[in-house]
Ligand code: SF4
């Protein structure tokens with residue numbers, strides 16, 4: 427029998443109290459109260475939003491989930507990991523401040539905010555997966571320490587994977603700095619000499635000082651570059667290019683293997699909530715005020731990350747004729763992460779959509 431994926435339809439403009447109550451019902455309908463046991467320390471994985479970004483999932487969707495975890499007599503903490511690129515989210519001190527500026531405080535959520543990979547992203551645990559690309563992977567220690575986890579994801583386009591949703595939030599979002607570097611090491615960009623204006627903006631964002639600006643154009647030292655993609659995101663002259671086909675395919679496979687690591691480690695004690703509201707071209711890591719590409723659909727809940735992301739793909743395609751990733755980045759094939767995820771045992775693309783009636 428195919429795995430159920432529950433769909434709660436709502437708009438981000440719906441009354442907040444009404445949405446909160448419906449989310450609590452969804453928590454039970456999806457069986458998350460059976461996954462979380464008494465006295466579990468339960469991670470609630472979120473994305474606090476890059477400073478300047480306006481489309482991240484707001485804290486009021488997280489608070490009812492924290493309450494439901496507490497009603498299971500468990501101990502929730504709300505968490506994310508530090509990022510690779512230059513940002514106030516690259517260390518736990520500033521990261522927690524950014525979270526608070528975006529409304530994610532222990533007072534509002536009813537649970538502590540803990541950055542899962544420590545002050546500088548070095549707190550990591552090695553998990554054996556014996557997958558085709560990696561024998562073992564490096565995950566954020568506190569996510570490994572948690573007995574159970576609820577992963578709250580925001581479905582968006584993504585500039586190097588096409589789709590950023592549940593698998594991306596698991597693989598990249600739950601890894602330590604070393605784990606993120608491993609995933610990104612497969613993708614090195616190049617700068618077009620004819621398009622580059624030598625403005626130097628990318629230099630300020632490169633976390634490892636791999637970019638040098640000459641008189642007429644900038645260039646990347648491939649030996650230093652860690653493939654984080656920041657220069658691609660910040661260049662306003664479309665001068666930075668990835669080798670889309672090979673880079674995106676390998677990156678998606680790396681992300682899927684890292685997602686497999688945390689799913690295996692949790693051994694069934696994980697639930698996923700993936701929101702299809704404010705679906706933007708880029709992910710919430712970019713400091714921008716993006717517009718939605720697709721009308722809001724609602725939120726998906728289930729226990730299979732591949733099934734949920736396949737449902738994101740299918741539901742957005744059904745609504746517009748093209749999937750979210752096809753609209754956001756038509757040159758990328760976002761299905762690679764789904765197909766490879768299924769191949770390595772992360773989940774199944776076969777699912778049964780169950781629309782809730784509350
Ligand atoms: S941001 Fe773009 S245009 Fe400016 S130096 Fe970097 S690659 Fe060149």
Ligand code: SF4
Pocket residue numbers: 614615631632633634635636637646650651652653654655656657658
């Ligand atoms: S040059 Fe490499 S390391 Fe630097 S921002 Fe670009 S992708 Fe990241």
